[in-house]
Amino acid sequence: MSTTFNVFRWSALGAGIIYGAYHRYSLESTHAKKEAAKKWKHEEKLIQQAKDEYKKLNEPKTTTPTKPTSITTGSINWExxxxxxxxxxxxLLAKLD
Structure with a gap:
């Protein structure tokens, strides 16, 4: 075998190894980003569920509606x-006029 062919062969092997390492790194990086986004969406969903549950548990209790006091007619109930x-x-000032 000639020296030129050996140089070409070893150069191709080295370039292939470097390309393979770069390609694997890019695939792993993309996968890690997708997993992080998936985890983030899951956590947002859990937070929203917790907020909904908290609202459900802490809703203000409605009692019988009270009648608004009518001050314009009759006497005023000071109690x-x-x-x-x-x-x-x-x-009271309007009654004085």
């Missing part, structure tokens, strides 16, 4: 816990 003092005073 009412839902009394709006500003509206009550405005209605």
């Amino acid at each position: 009412d816990p839902n009394l709006d003092l500003g509206k009550a005073l405005d209605s």
